[in-house]
Amino acid sequence: MKTINSLYLVDDDDIYRFLTGKIIKESHLVDKVWMYTNGQEAIESLSKSIQSNEKLPQIILLDLTMPVMDGWEFLDEFNVLKSYTDELISIYIVSSSISPKDIAKVQEYKSVKDFVIKPITKEKFLDLLASFI
Amino acid sequence: MSNLGEDKAIDELKKLDQKLSLLITNSEESYILVDNQFRIVAFNRQFKTQYLKYFGTDVQKGDSIFKIANPDRVAILKKIYERVFAGKTEYSEIEIKLPNKDTLVISNKYKPAFDEGGNIIGAFVTSADISELRKAEKQKRDAELKLEFEHNNLKALINNTKSQIFSLDLEFNLISFNEAFSEYIELNSKHKPYVGDHFLSFKNVVDNAEKFKLYLNRVKNGECFTVSEHLYEPKEIWNEMSFNPIKDEKGMVIGIACISTDITERKLFERNLIQNQNRLKQAQEIAHLGNWELSFITKSSRWSDEAYKIYGITSYNFDHTFDSWLSFVHPEDLPYVNEIIKIGYETMEDYSMYHRIIRPDGTIRYIYSESHFEFDHNGKPTGLHGICQDITDRRSNEIKLQELLRKSHDQNKWLNNFTHIVSHNIKSHNNNIVGIIELLETTDNHEEFEQLLGMLKQSTVKLNETVNNLADFVSFQENTDKHYRMVNLREEIDKTCSIVSQLIHEKNAEILNEVDSDLEVKLIPSYIESILLNLLSNALKYSSEERRSRIRFTAEKDNEYIKLNVEDNGKGLDIEKNKDHIFGMYQTFHGNKDAVGFGLFITKNHIEAMDGKIEVSSKNGQGSTFTIYLHEKA
Numbered sequence: 125m126k127t128i129n130s131l132y133l134v135d136d137d138d139i140y141r142f143l144t145g146k147i148i149k150e151s152h153l154v155d156k157v158w159m160y161t162n163g164q165e166a167i168e169s170l171s172k173s174i175q176s177n178e179k180l181p182q183i184i185l186l187d188l189t190m191p192v193m194d195g196w197e198f199l200d201e202f203n204v205l206k207s208y209t210d211e212l213i214s215i216y217i218v219s220s221s222i223s224p225k226d227i228a229k230v231q232e233y234k235s236v237k238d239f240v241i242k243p244i245t246k247e248k249f250l251d252l253l254a255s256f257i
Numbered sequence: 258m259s260n261l262g263e264d265k266a267i268d269e270l271k272k273l274d275q276k277l278s279l280l281i282t283n284s285e286e287s288y289i290l291v292d293n294q295f296r297i298v299a300f301n302r303q304f305k306t307q308y309l310k311y312f313g314t315d316v317q318k319g320d321s322i323f324k325i326a327n328p329d330r331v332a333i334l335k336k337i338y339e340r341v342f343a344g345k346t347e348y349s350e351i352e353i354k355l356p357n358k359d360t361l362v363i364s365n366k367y368k369p370a371f372d373e374g375g376n377i378i379g380a381f382v383t384s385a386d387i388s389e390l391r392k393a394e395k396q397k398r399d400a401e402l403k404l405e406f407e408h409n410n411l412k413a414l415i416n417n418t419k420s421q422i423f424s425l426d427l428e429f430n431l432i433s434f435n436e437a438f439s440e441y442i443e444l445n446s447k448h449k450p451y452v453g454d455h456f457l458s459f460k461n462v463v464d465n466a467e468k469f470k471l472y473l474n475r476v477k478n479g480e481c482f483t484v485s486e487h488l489y490e491p492k493e494i495w496n497e498m499s500f501n502p503i504k505d506e507k508g509m510v511i512g513i514a515c516i517s518t519d520i521t522e523r524k525l526f527e528r529n530l531i532q533n534q535n536r537l538k539q540a541q542e543i544a545h546l547g548n549w550e551l552s553f554i555t556k557s558s559r560w561s562d563e564a565y566k567i568y569g570i571t572s573y574n575f576d577h578t579f580d581s582w583l584s585f586v587h588p589e590d591l592p593y594v595n596e597i598i599k600i601g602y603e604t605m606e607d608y609s610m611y612h613r614i615i616r617p618d619g620t621i622r623y624i625y626s627e628s629h630f631e632f633d634h635n636g637k638p639t640g641l642h643g644i645c646q647d648i649t650d651r652r653s654n655e656i657k658l659q660e661l662l663r664k665s666h667d668q669n670k671w672l673n674n675f676t677h678i679v680s681h682n683i684k685s686h687n688n689n690i691v692g693i694i695e696l697l698e699t700t701d702n703h704e705e706f707e708q709l710l711g712m713l714k715q716s717t718v719k720l721n722e723t724v725n726n727l728a729d730f731v732s733f734q735e736n737t738d739k740h741y742r743m744v745n746l747r748e749e750i751d752k753t754c755s756i757v758s759q760l761i762h763e764k765n766a767e768i769l770n771e772v773d774s775d776l777e778v779k780l781i782p783s784y785i786e787s788i789l790l791n792l793l794s795n796a797l798k799y800s801s802e803e804r805r806s807r808i809r810f811t812a813e814k815d816n817e818y819i820k821l822n823v824e825d826n827g828k829g830l831d832i833e834k835n836k837d838h839i840f841g842m843y844q845t846f847h848g849n850k851d852a853v854g855f856g857l858f859i860t861k862n863h864i865e866a867m868d869g870k871i872e873v874s875s876k877n878g879q880g881s882t883f884t885i886y887l888h889e890k891a
Contacts, residue, residue, distance in 0.1 A: 137685060139712050143692035189681065220684040223677045243688035 128154045128182050128256060134166045134198065135159075135187035135218070144185070144218075144244050151246065153253055154183075162190040163198030170205055180211045182256065185244070188219045188226060195219070199233050206235065216240050216252060285385070290370055292379040293342050295322045295335075304384070311355060327353075341367040341380040350387070362391045420518040424503060429456045429473055432512060461488075476500045476513045485520070495524040538562060545647035551579065552640045558582070567624065567647045569616030587613035587621065605630050605638055611648070623649045679727055686720035730859065741867075741890055744780045746821060747772040750810050753789040760797050766806035776812055778819050779890040784863040791856040792883050796825035801878070818869065818886040826880040832873065839873055 131154045135141050141159050148154050158181065160166040166184070173180055188195035195217060202215070215235050219226065220242040230239050240248060281288055287304035289297055297320050300308075308316040312325055322338070323331050330351065337347045347367040352360050363384050370381040415422055416436040423434035431454045442450040446460040456473070457466045465486075475482065483499040497520045503512035538561070541547055547564025551557075558577045565571055568585055575581060586594050590612040601608035609627040616622065628643035693713045700706050750770045754761060761768060793808065800806035809824040830839065840861040864871050868888040875881035 137689070139689040139693065139716055140685065142712065143689060143696070146696065220681045220688065221677060242685065243692055 126256075127152075128253065130154075130156045130158065130179055130181040132166055132169075132181045132184040132186075133157055133159045134161075134163060134184065134190070134195075136161050136190040137187070140187075140242070147244060147246050147249055151249060151253070153250075163193030163195060163201070167193065167198060167201045167205070170202070174205065174208050180209060180213055182212070182214065183252075184213060184215045185218045185240075186215055188217060188221060196229075199235065202235060203233075214256075218242055218244060287382075287384040289322075289382045289384070290379055291322050291338065291382060293377070295338060296320065297322055298379065307384075307386070311353065311361060327351075337367055338380055341369050342377055344369050344377060360388065361386065362388045420516050422514075422516050423456075424515070425456050425473070425513040427477060427510070427512065429513070430454065431456060438517075472498070472500055473513060476502050476515075477510055479504075479510055485524075487524075494519060494521045496520065542566075545650070546644055547646075548642070548644045550640060550642035553638060554640070564645055567622065567645055568614060569618055569620070569622075585614040585616070587615055589613070601628060601630075621649075622647050623652045679723075682723045683720065686716050686723060689716040690720065730862075740781065741779045742782055743777045744782055744785055745774075746776050746778060746785075746812055746819070747774050749785055750789060753786065753793050756790060757793055757797065760794070764797050764800055764806050766797055766800065766808060769807065769809040772810050772812040772821070776819070778887050780887060781863075781867055784867060785887075788860050788863050788885065791860045792823045792885075795856060796823065796827060796881075799881075800825070800827045801880075815886065817889055819889060821885045821887060822882055823885070824880065824882040829877045829879050829881050830873070830875040831877045832875050840871065 131148065133141055133144060133148070135144075138161075141161075145157055145159060148157050158169065160169065163186075166186075170180065172178075186195050186198060193201070199215070202213075206213075213235070214237040215233075216238050217230055217236055218240045221227075227239055230236050238252070240252065282302045284301060284303055287307055288299075288301045289304050290299040292298045297316065298318060300316060300318075305316055308314070308325070323334065326334050334349075337349060341347055346369070349365045349367070351363050351365065353363065355361055364387045366383045368381045368383075369377045370379045372378045418435065419437055421435065421438035421441050423438045424432045426432055431450055431452055433452065434450060439450055442448075442459055442461070450459070456462060457469060462469050472482075472484065479502050481501050483497060486496045486498060488494050488496065496517050498515060498517045501514045501516075502510040503514050505511050541561060541563035545563070545567060547561045547567050549558055549560045549564050556578065558579070560572065560575075560577070565575070568575075583591075583594075594610060594612050597608050597610045607627070607629045609625070611623065611625050613621050614624055624645055625648050626643060626645040628641050630638050631640045631642060633639050690713065693709050693716065697706065697709050697713070700709065747770055750772060754768050754770070760766075796808045797806065804826060807826050809822075811822045811824070813820050813822075832839075840857045861871050864885055864887075868890075870886045872884045872886075873881060874884070
């Protein structure tokens with residue numbers, strides 16, 4: 125079975141990260157899960173990987189509301205970084221927000237593949253991975 | 258002796274006869290003797306003269322009496338003579354139309370003429386020309402008729418007028434009066450007035466007897482005057498009474514004449530007019546609406562009272578010229594006003610505009626004005642009239658309304674965000690709890706079980722915190738009727754410091770309270786406590802690890818606000834990056850685990866509830882200054 129090499133989980137909620145991380149691990153479809161508590165950490169890691177020519181994550185699960193750098197700011201930074209690599213990265217916004225404004229705003233970002241409403245369950249995660257495997 | 262006496266007597270008789278004959282001959286009257294054959298047998302000189310004068314021929318003895326008579330009258334005349342011949346005396350008066358158109362009036366007396374034997378031998382006719390007499394009589398009669406006609410006319414005039422006309426003697430007794438007066442007295446006193454009645458005894462007069470006595474005495478002294486009497490009898494009437502003295506040829510006052518006219522209709526009309534004018538004035542006052550008119554011919558304008566009031570001037574200190582008016586227009590609006598007027602005058606079409614004016618006392622008012630051209634029958638413009646309305650109050654109301662609309666719009670937006678954020682937070686914790694419980698159910702690893710239980714506890718605490726925050730906030734929103742009290746800011750800051758003294762001690766922070774000890778502001782005490790606690794806690798929590806924390810409080814006056822600055826030398830914020838959500842709900846900036854993101858949000862709400870505002874200036878890594886504007890309540 126084909127697996128995902130690498131996945132970023134960006135969220136400031138410790139418990140969410142723990143729970144989601146557990147679901148991902150138990151699916152046995154992802155080799156490596158990287159966890160970040162805000163956009164700043166994730167961007168720094170990405171740019172380091174690009175600079176050192178390391179493998180980039182195929183999937184980023186991104187929260188919107190975070191301190192230091194929120195999901196929107198991350199997306200803006202990511203758009204800049206994107207031009208330095210040929211690798212394809214699929215971003216999923218994972219939020220408990222049901223604000224139609226946020227959902228509409230997400231459509232403006234081409235790098236965002238989908239909008240997933242929290243929580244991420246085993247079923248939702250498998251659906252999400254279906255297009256990759 | 259007898260013969261001598263007889264002769265003498267005859268002589269005497271002859272002399273007498275001669276005198277008589279002389280008398281007859283020279284008499285002004287005409288005498289003729291007509292025999293029973295209707296022939297003129299004798300006449301005197303007057304007859305002969307008259308005959309010649311009137312008929313142009315000489316009279317001859319023996320001429321028929323009918324020769325000169327009008328043919329129509331011959332039969333009548335014949336009958337008269339026949340009656341005279343029978344012994345009667347007859348009279349006749351005849352009019353003779355003369356060729357010169359004059360009418361001759363002759364009065365005739367016919368008497369039988371006797372001979373010595375007493376036999377009637379004819380008629381003796383005495384004629385007199387009474388033309389002059391008749392003429393005089395006629396003139397007199399005509400004059401009398403004319404007088405009577407005039408009298409009747411005057412009487413009709415006096416009686417037909419609605420005005421009451423009457424005259425009094427010096428004792429104020431009624432001498433004469435017209436029908437209107439009689440009706441008026443009768444209407445009010447239930448009986449007709451009579452000549453000789455005392456004027457002051459009339460029912461309508463008696464109530465005002467003193468006043469009327471005064472009037473009548475003034476007339477007695479020769480004064481002429483008019484008074485207006487306002488009476489209720491029973492309905493409201495006005496009488497205009499004009500008093501005139503009646504004087505004799507020597508100029509002595511012998512009576513009093515008075516004309517009293519009912520001018521109720523005119524007075525009511527006048528009163529209506531005044532009322533309407535007042536109503537218009539009131540309406541103008543209420544609407545702050547003035548009107549004006551400008552004549553192109555006289556180059557001057559007329560303004561209504563309210564128009565003066567709107568411009569804050571009076572008619573005395575305004576010269577009513579166009580240029581003077583223009584000097585009131587706000588300089589910033591002048592180009593616009595001039596343009597509108599220019600177009601108006603070019604097109605001769607009515608125009609309207611909104612502009613500001615500056616009153617002599619410097620206050621600025623907003624005016625709406627409308628102007629309409631007036632034209633003469635040749636279509637030539639003769640003037641301009643229009644209205645001006647002070648819309649300052651309306652405008653400020655509109656601004657207030659817009660402000661209110663904006664506030665409610667903001668509040669709506671805010672509420673929308675609020676529900677989303679709250680639901681987001683509650684959902685997040687809820688999701689975590691559900692997730693943890695699922696894992697708890699499946700795990701058989703004791704260590705993991707303990708870890709999950711810890712997480713469950715943490716999530717429950719956070720959910721509880723969120724719900725508590727929400728409850729706090731809802732109660733704050735509901736509780737708008739908080740009581741304001743004078744609060745000493747310096748004391749309040751000291752109090753807050755003592756609440757967090759533990760934290761201050763831990764951080765080894767230096768607190769500088771530089772607020773004036775006598776500065777007092779009217780505030781809601783619980784709000785200011787919460788505000789200060791939040792700001793101080795934040796300053797302590799986000800202190801820099803690189804230097805000793807120093808927090809400084811200062812206050813100054815800024816217009817209607819007291820500005821309170823809370824300055825720290827902590828981590829600071831990136832203002833540019835965070836300006837949109839520093840005071841938002843559940844915003845945290847430092848990735849600090851203790852951060853709830855609720856403090857500044859509630860602080861801002863507390864300040865705004867007291868009509869204040871909050872600003873922040875900060876440099877990342879160098880510190881922040883929060884400035885609170887506390888509105889000074891009267």
